[in-house]
Amino acid sequence: MKYLTIFTPTYNRSNLLLHLYKSLCEQINKDFLWLIIDDGSKDNTKELVDIWKKENKIKIQYIYQKNSGKHVAHNKAVELCNTELFLCVDSDDILTNNAVEIIINYWKNDRNKDVDFVAYCSRRGDLLGNPTGKRWIDDERKISFFDLYEKHKYRGELVLIWITKILKQYSFPIFEYEKFVTENVLYYQISYDKPVKLINDVFYLFEYKPDGYTKQGERLYYKNPYGYAIYRYQVGYLSLNLLKKIRWIARYKGWIKTFNLNKNLIENELKKMNLNETNLIINLLSDLYALSYKNKYNKKRIEYKK
Numbered sequence: 001m002k003y004l005t006i007f008t009p010t011y012n013r014s015n016l017l018l019h020l021y022k023s024l025c026e027q028i029n030k031d032f033l034w035l036i037i038d039d040g041s042k043d044n045t046k047e048l049v050d051i052w053k054k055e056n057k058i059k060i061q062y063i064y065q066k067n068s069g070k071h072v073a074h075n076k077a078v079e080l081c082n083t084e085l086f087l088c089v090d091s092d093d094i095l096t097n098n099a100v101e102i103i104i105n106y107w108k109n110d111r112n113k114d115v116d117f118v119a120y121c122s123r124r125g126d127l128l129g130n131p132t133g134k135r136w137i138d139d140e141r142k143i144s145f146f147d148l149y150e151k152h153k154y155r156g157e158l159v160l161i162w163i164t165k166i167l168k169q170y171s172f173p174i175f176e177y178e179k180f181v182t183e184n185v186l187y188y189q190i191s192y193d194k195p196v197k198l199i200n201d202v203f204y205l206f207e208y209k210p211d212g213y214t215k216q217g218e219r220l221y222y223k224n225p226y227g228y229a230i231y232r233y234q235v236g237y238l239s240l241n242l243l244k245k246i247r248w249i250a251r252y253k254g255w256i257k258t259f260n261l262n263k264n265l266i267e268n269e270l271k272k273m274n275l276n277e278t279n280l281i282i283n284l285l286s287d288l289y290a291l292s293y294k295n296k297y298n299k300k301r302i303e304y305k306k
Helices: 014-026 045-055 070-080 098-108 146-152 184-191 212-223 227-237 242-259 264-273 280-305
Strands: 004-010 032-039 059-065 085-088 121-122 159-164 196-198
Touching: 004 014, 004 070, 004 098, 014 227, 032 045, 032 070, 045 059, 059 070, 070 085, 085 098, 098 159, 098 280, 146 196, 146 227, 184 227, 196 227, 212 227, 212 280, 227 242, 227 264
Parallel strands: 004 032, 004 085, 032 059, 121 196
Antiparallel strands: 085 159, 121 159
């Protein structure tokens, strides 16, 4: 049985998948399965994957689903995963040829111990292998996602090698007609329970576009408001700073009002994550600021409709 599943969600990316395929074929250690979930592509992705499967250089599993979004594909991939470790690699990214070897060596050292973390976590590198991100913690401590992002203010892309049996306990929420949920929604769910273990190897390479992600990210939030409402509440709920807690709960309330979202639907998902309601004082104070956030979001919403 293989140790690692490398999951790739893809949508009309046949022109980019070849680079990832080559990097996987070049792995020193081929003790992995490449699980591709095609999110409703209309290009020649399936035909290309069929050719690669016949080449038999690496083990490949291909699944086709109707276009539903990366978060839905991620849930499906975790459900299907039968290996001890799970890694998501996007269709336009690549791995260094020692990536699988590095991952499995870490796991062989830890797998027979009392594992008290949910994933190995490192930062990604650019295509030259230089580490990216700002305010990274350069040691192998165990830390929650929330503390990494909110307390230490890390900003950048992460690579996560999940311990599958623990990851299977969590999932992205799914809302009808929405095709995007920020990854932090999954990360912060896990923050309530288990930390990640930091490692400093750079083996996941991607092309960094400093302007692209933020711009597209915000636009995606406005097109998929339910998923982002969950994220806003999570940040408020987890924050230890009282002013920050009030501010984020106010943002959550203003966001719901802006889009006239079904609050019961959102609260049902929050209950599944074991998130309780905030106390009366925080509720009252956040109500005072919610209207100003609603006005702000309405202006931005109109701007994105243009």
